[in-house]
Amino acid sequence: MNSTEAVASSATSKSAQTRQRILDAAAEVLSRKGYAGTRLSDVAQVAGVQAPAIYYYFSSRDELVEEVMWVGANRVRLHLAEVLAALPEDTSCMDRLMVAVDAHLRFELQLSHYATASIRNAGHVPEQLRIRPAAEEALYSRLWRELFAEAQQAGEVRADLDINMFRLLLLGAMNWVVEWWNPRTRSLDELVATAQAMVRTGAGAV
Amino acid sequence: MNSTEAVASSATSKSAQTRQRILDAAAEVLSRKGYAGTRLSDVAQVAGVQAPAIYYYFSSRDELVEEVMWVGANRVRLHLAEVLAALPEDTSCMDRLMVAVDAHLRFELQLSHYATASIRNAGHVPEQLRIRPAAEEALYSRLWRELFAEAQQAGEVRADLDINMFRLLLLGAMNWVVEWWNPRTRSLDELVATAQAMVRTGAGAV
DNA sequence: CTGGGATTCTAACCCATATTAGATTCCACC
DNA sequence: GGTGGAATCTAATATGGGTTAGAATCCCAG
Numbered sequence: 001m002n003s004t005e006a007v008a009s010s011a012t013s014k015s016a017q018t019r020q021r022i023l024d025a026a027a028e029v030l031s032r033k034g035y036a037g038t039r040l041s042d043v044a045q046v047a048g049v050q051a052p053a054i055y056y057y058f059s060s061r062d063e064l065v066e067e068v069m070w071v072g073a074n075r076v077r078l079h080l081a082e083v084l085a086a087l088p089e090d091t092s093c094m095d096r097l098m099v100a101v102d103a104h105l106r107f108e109l110q111l112s113h114y115a116t117a118s119i120r121n122a123g124h125v126p127e128q129l130r131i132r133p134a135a136e137e138a139l140y141s142r143l144w145r146e147l148f149a150e151a152q153q154a155g156e157v158r159a160d161l162d163i164n165m166f167r168l169l170l171l172g173a174m175n176w177v178v179e180w181w182n183p184r185t186r187s188l189d190e191l192v193a194t195a196q197a198m199v200r201t202g203a204g205a206v
Numbered sequence: 207m208n209s210t211e212a213v214a215s216s217a218t219s220k221s222a223q224t225r226q227r228i229l230d231a232a233a234e235v236l237s238r239k240g241y242a243g244t245r246l247s248d249v250a251q252v253a254g255v256q257a258p259a260i261y262y263y264f265s266s267r268d269e270l271v272e273e274v275m276w277v278g279a280n281r282v283r284l285h286l287a288e289v290l291a292a293l294p295e296d297t298s299c300m301d302r303l304m305v306a307v308d309a310h311l312r313f314e315l316q317l318s319h320y321a322t323a324s325i326r327n328a329g330h331v332p333e334q335l336r337i338r339p340a341a342e343e344a345l346y347s348r349l350w351r352e353l354f355a356e357a358q359q360a361g362e363v364r365a366d367l368d369i370n371m372f373r374l375l376l377l378g379a380m381n382w383v384v385e386w387w388n389p390r391t392r393s394l395d396e397l398v399a400t401a402q403a404m405v406r407t408g409a410g411a412v
Numbered sequence: 413c414t415g416g417g418a419t420t421c422t423a424a425c426c427c428a429t430a431t432t433a434g435a436t437t438c439c440a441c442c
Numbered sequence: 443g444g445t446g447g448a449a450t451c452t453a454a455t456a457t458g459g460g461t462t463a464g465a466a467t468c469c470c471a472g
Contacts (some may be wrong), residue, residue, distance in 0.1 A: 051429090053449075053450050256420070259420085
């Protein structure tokens with residue numbers, strides 16, 4: 001095995017898998033219990049290791065938390081970018097917004113504890129842990145700003161609407177869902193449809 | 207001074223004032239730093255006492271936090287109820303909703319650190335601290351449910367809209383504002399107007 | 413004044429949890 | 443099958459911050 005192969009295979013080596021298990025466990029616990037309620041012992045238990053083993057992969061609890069937050073913000077952004085890129089060229093601006101709402105909600109509620117952890121704890125972790133995740137969130141915001149700006153320029157969003165504030169309110173509505181969502185009692189399709197209605201007939205030109 | 211007077215004046219006695227200062231300080235720090243970031247020493251400093259003095263009025267940090275959360279939820283509810291009760295009898299359902307949006311946002315952003323503390327930390331404090339505040343929040347939710355239900359019955363909200371989900375999304379949008387609001391760079395009037403637009407032309411019948 | 417409860421302080425304590433030390437096990441390769 | 447580094451464990455340590463003890467101070471009633 002040469003060094004190139006070593007690097008390539010390292011992604012699935014036992015070591016890398018353990019690191020991944022720990023990171024996944026941290027994301028799950030953080031999304032469920034929040035920053036204040038997350039013990040390293042909880043994370044270790046979910047990951048199936050003893051707490052000190054975490055220090056073989058992360059230099060501190062905060063570094064672990066920071067990485068979860070960054071991965072969460074990063075994945076949400078990449079997911080949305082991917083979904084938007086896959087749309088036909090002639091998709092209308094409003095339809096793009098609808099797809100974005102759909103993608104954001106389904107990703108945060110179904111696909112990623114990282115996203116949930118990132119959203120719930122963004123405002124609750126120490127300042128220094130927010131720097132790298134905040135950069136990702138800024139890029140994510142830019143995607144949404146562009147969607148709204150283009151929709152407004154195309155006349156598909158009312159010209160007199162403050163799209164910056166509307167965007168912040170909409171993302172807030174969708175982010176807050178993690179605080180009350182219960183997959184057993186609510187339909188995700190219904191949620192997506194309602195959120196889309198909030199935008200379409202809320203921001204759409206008559 | 208008889209005992210009745212003693213009780214009456216106790217509300218403004220030095221002792222009661224100190225207790226109030228501590229509670230106010232806790233609300234302020236909690237709203238700014240969140241549950242995880244709130245040290246008793248921070249609260250004490252803001253209140254102008256030493257940390258152990260807090261224990262003369264509250265039996266533990268968690269009891270102090272719980273009281274802040276309850277007061278926050280309680281005040282928001284009473285404020286909205288009051289504002290709604292003051293409206294003319296013939297106010298339309300949609301106008302009542304607009305007033306409610308206005309009241310919620312202005313109260314949480316201008317009038318009450320308690321409200322902000324309550325909103326930001328509801329999902330981040332230990333389970334046992336949520337019981338009493340949750341009861342208040344349930345009553346608050348009921349106010350909003352009634353507003354939406356009446357508006358839908360009156361035909362001022364589209365019949366096919368899932369008003370429960372819409373309400374949760376709307377309250378989420380407004381609650382999340384505390385995560386990004388900066389009074390120096392944004393206009394509160396503009397915010398209120400945008401949130402109202404989100405409801406009116408979003409949920410309103412055409 | 414002054415005595416005594418109310419209030420607040422200083423100094424200590426404790427305890428949960430993050431972190432480190434050092435021993436041990438695992439495992440790929442010779 | 444031995445050997446050396448990687449990975450993980452057990453046991454101990456460190457420390458921030460909530461909490462308690464007991465002394466000091468305040469302040470009003472008599």
